[in-house]
Amino acid sequence: MTETTSPVPMTGTYRLQLHAEAGFAAAQRIVPYLADLGVSHLYLSPVLQAAPGSMHGYDVVDHTRISAELGGESGLIELAARAHEHGLGLICDVVPNHMTVPAATYLNQPLWEVLRDGRDAGTASWFDIDWDLCDGRIGLPFLGQPLDAVLAAGELTLGDHAGDPVLRYHDQVFPIASDTAGGAVADVLSRQHYVLASWRDKAEILGYRRFFDVDRLIAVRVELPEVFHATHRTLIDLHRRGVIDGFRIDHPDGLTDPEDYLERLRAATNGAWVVVEKILEGDEELPRSWTTAGTTGYDALKVIQTALTPPTGAALDEQWREVGGPTTLQETELESKSLVIDRLLQPELHRLVRRATGAAADAGMPLETPDVEAALRELLVHVSVYRAYVRPGHEPSQEALSELDLITAKACAARPQIAPTIEVLRRLLADTETTSADGRDLMVRFQQVCGPVMAKGVEDTTFYRFHRLTALNEVGGDPAALEGPDPAALHLWAEAQLDSWPDGLTTLSTHDTKRDEDVRARLLAAAEDVIGWRALWSLVEAAAGEHGVDAPTAYLLMQTLVGAWPLTPERLSEYLLKAAREAKMHTTWSDPDEAYERRLLGLGARCLSGELAEAIESWLAELGSADRAVALGAKLLQLTL
Template identity: 35%
Template sequence: MAAAPRPSVRIPVSTYRLQFNSRFTFKDSRAIVDYLHALGISDCYASSYLKAVPGSPHGYDVADPTRLNPDLGTPDDYWAWIGELNAHAMGHVLDLVPNHMGIAKSANPWWLDVLENGPSSRFARFFDIEWHPVKDELADKVLIPILGDQYGAVLERQELQLAYRDGAFVVRCLDDVLPIAPDTYGEVLGLELDAWLAHQARAAGDRDAEELQSIITAAEHLPPRSSRDPDDIAIRAREKEVVKRRLNALVERSADVRALIDSTVRRFNGVAGQPRSFDPLDRLLNEQSYRLAHWRVASEEINYRRFFDVNQLAALRMEDPAVFEEVHRFVFELVQRGAATGLRVDHVDGLYAPGDYLERLQARAAGLLHSDAQRPLFIVVEKILGAGEQLPPEWPVHGTTGYEFAAVVNNVFVDHRNERALDDIYMRFVRERRERLSFDDLAYRCKKLILHETMSGDINSLGHQLNRFSERNRHFRDFTLYSLISTIKEIIACFPVYRTYVTPDQPVSSHDRRYIGEAVAAAKRRAPRVTSVVFDFVERLLLKQTAITSTDECDARASFIGKFQQMTGPVAAKGLEDTALYVYNRLLSLNEVGADPTRFGLSPGDVHAWMADRQRRWPLALSATSTHDTKRGEDVRARLNVISEIPGAWKAAVTRWRSVNRRHTTDVRGAQAPDRNEEYLLYQTLIGAWPFDGDVVALRERLRAFMMKSLREAKVHTSWLSPDEEYEQAVFRFIDAILDRRQPNRFMQAFLPFQARIAELGIYNSLAQLLIKITAPGVPDFYQGTELWDLTFVDPDNRRPVDYETRRRMLAELTVCTQTEAATRLLEHRTDGRVKMFATARALGVRAAMRDVFEQGAYVPLQTAGARRDCLFAFARRGAGATAITCVPRLIASLVPDGSGPPIGPAVWSETRIELPDANGTSVFTDVFTGATIDTQQVAGVTTLPAAAVFERFPIALLTGDS
């Protein structure tokens, strides 16, 4: 009897992101399930826990997707965690990494098979490898850029060592152990074979000698590594293992054969100081299906697609159905068994055909879950949306992971009226002309830098692919290779979004047509020396408007478009997120993944419109404010937003700090370290991340690590490719000097009072954005540990262990207090973070109790009136028979100018009120934080709620009422 279709999809009420690694295991996660349940979390949202490269701190370098990561515990540990979730009726969203695999430390068996067997590996189709690249020497080979120096120097320093292991020969290089192709075993063993055979003949060792010769013959007759024939691939896969088993058995029983191999290996590994002694190993390595190279070679000659520019992450060809099935086999088992009740798809834009992939994912889920739902499995995608961009509505997902939500909510607390003032302050501090501070120009320059420095090999490969296509048509064949590559670079550098989604079988959408047109038009303006006709050709090609005369030509066009679309995202990510956002330091709270740093605040009306649209389109997308990818913690941003309200005070402060600290800068080859832009970054960072307990020692070490990453990502004075340690050390000395509290410190004397004011106001921004997250359209998502104050930096700082014992104790203490006592007492001790935990638990409880209202109910913008109306943001969620109203303060600096206390009470709010256009029959509301009841009032015929009553004892309010 067939299983009955499941009636519904499990949708989380809230999610809590757990970062698994060796310091936080399956046992650790099981131990906190009851705590998360008590906090109000419905679903654990876990980083990938499939087998990763050993020691991985994040899990995004999956090396074997068919099993659990042993660094995290045993399968029994895993299922015990899942059992604990089930016991608390909690779900689990798994982070799925379909775009790439980790290949470092020889931990990936599929990749090693490719290195051993080349194109004839059954896993060759899994990876996006160009087997016939521009460089002839790489034909049927994979570039392996893992060496720390030039190949010849590394070889002759004996850092490449041949070794024998269990019937196979390998070459060791630091953390990597690379296979030697079995068909070249004869070259290894042949070095001393004749002499050994002569000795064996004298010693009457014929049987072992014959077996060894037979093994060599079998190895040499394996199907060639260049063959793509399925039968050859199957024969080679089978017979090479037979060769290894026979050799292993022979070595185990024959001391003479073992001695031959030991002697041969020693000969291959050469003699220090005798360069010619390394010739045999050099010849052997040149016969392999890989080419070892210095890591710097990758930027120009890499011939496998990577995750961005990370050599240790090899991209997968997920468009191949066989690859899809093998990579997801274990994940599908977890879905079928109910262990994973949802999926987060990492870097969906890296896939060749994201829409097709997501369709296949949901189709497989439907079969596994016996569901007839259109979207049977809760799936969200990591997708960065550009200005005005929408998630493709045809994708069978529930939304994004919420980067755009974080950006919109953050802008609620940025005062747009002071944008010009902050521009002027920044411009004067860093001493740059206004036109040099254009973010659009900076983004273009940074993308061009990435295209030149770290991804030129990828672009050259794409250019040659375009060149081959142009040669097919007499109208295009005169375009030179250089002009085609230059055109591609310019268009990618000007691309307004991360990528388009043009497919071979569907018409080009209007928005994709617009994005391509905008990119080409901008590229023409920025590169007038490139002939316009080449731009027109590429534009027509991307829009599928070129004439096609054969199936091969159609396939070639589709292939180029697909590869082009896979390239624009990585360039945008590396150019914008990982370069420009570390250079453009006007207001750091705006420099976030998925945010536009030029969007300086949003009006309440704009935010309401965005929220209402989200409720219509993607009501179940995640609502995030901190993630493992954010550049700084949510409460750091909340503090920094205060700067937008007080430009005059900020200007006076940074000017004084600069004057006081000038003596601590260092001249490094004519440049001041830190430069003025870096100093501006540092002061904002200190304002945002200064700990409530004032522990400078811990902060100093974290700050050093953050600044080193920031400097290298900015690529101005130092970089990951070309680190300038002298410059970096000068910046570290500056940090140490300005934080030195062993003696009177004029900077600290000026900084601490100002920072204390910002931190106080930041608390209320933090609580306000928290409540919006929990009650706005979408599924509220919490990054680990952020139920208390989150003053973290970018990763790896935000992956530090979380103290759950302290959090568990705090939550337990909250449950024994009455609402009024808790709200009042926690506000008095607000710096310890318990007030944030209290607000989280109370609001999540209401969201769970009124689930239908928050998931399906209307989003109703509420207008404000009175003297402080601009300092108030409010909306209602309304469902059948119930209403919930969210009220939060914004632009708080004007409410409490001295920053000495919370924005509560009549003295702050006066006659300010929230207007209820339709109270839905409700005249009395209850505040879930204080338990207070608040009566509506009629003012000029309009039903209102007085802000002074709403915020009488607590700075945020969630009001509930029944009709």
């Protein structure tokens, strides 16, 4: 494990979400306040140059520059100097897994070169591109309708950028390869190193690994030394100069080899303090071999909330059954993971199928493609962690093999007719000594897909369907904690943390948590008053019936109102649309049901005034300071651990 090398001892961080309206200069102004607050480090969101208008910084376009919108390198250096004057250090968020595909693709120069020059580009190795899918071209599903319709409407036009010929589609700009600019638009397009298609055709056309299901975030191959150096040189140099003291690593499970990446980062920074955004499921532990100070703290959030969950699980479970929501968490997760594989992650599944078919043939165990697809799908549906950490060329750990055995057994039980194919895949996924290119790629790529299945299937679908108590439906959280809240788990976790990861982070809120910690605290406090809970639900349920909104969604609405009260109509409406579309039950992001959404928003608006609003305010008054007691108790535990 890494030892802290920061000149400022790490005791506590304060995260700053930077953007154009709140950059380095704004951060400088609050440094004295943060010093008085008692933190040791400012924890900055990503600082490299992101796409224009970015509000978060995770959509990097240029690794060589500090964001101009934030204040540039000079602004960052001034912020560090101001922090150092007050005895504080800087921690910076790093995004090694992906870059953005901006509308004006020339903003991402490494990608621009690949789109222009194809496999001959000097940066062709940078990105995880599926060159075989479109016969050596890159599939880009960025059109609003099929290509023929776009061409017929004259929406795709020829133009120039900085003296070079380009193709334009509304605000999108694509390069044109050398000596291919002559002729009609369709003819020019046919000669490019990319294929443009409708976003609805992504299952067949998308030609690169993404961050989860976000088409505009293309995976970067930092496992290659030259790519690691090019994408990390600026931040490592700032660390060497004493501007940045440590790093938070975004989504390490997307990388080809997280352990190798951390070792390389440690060597490049001479042992900088580094934490990883790692979501641990169940009793899963962070790999002891990782050179990191620990996680960003989701595991702490889970055990703290579990310790503070009220012993009213039986009553709330009965209420949830009466509402008519999904019966079990396990079945909801399986259905949700199955749905996201079929609807959102088809490009990833299809690429896995081709690799698995090739690997099986190389191993002398040829398989039929339809069986391979069905078997891979079933294995992915049953994954229960974000990654198993099987590394080509390294003996797999017992933990990794146990995870593969578990999902294999569950997949075989669910689909016994293809059990032989599933068993073959199990052998291939654990064959770390294989010399087959397809076999090694399958081993890594399968693990890279497990994370998106868990994130989209559990966090972004299950947690919007199974809302028995939404305070527990949190990133890294466990809704099943309602069935057996146990403070003992907190003590066991604390002992293990002190023993193995004493310099890791604890947290109650991050930029990714679905609800603020105060909202969750109020819901935990309210859940103790089952009588009041049921009384309010009876009113919301009646209103939902009048508005034609299903009871489970109305139950989520009730908890949202209680936890976040008071809310503005705009804030509530935005959340309700997001929640309903993430649930994918009655409406979706890709195909919204406008009639259902109008009914839902109408119900939400009704709850903000009149009898329902009075009932909410009356109950919250009865609860008194119970929510503050839970919130302060949680914060005290977090700061103590």
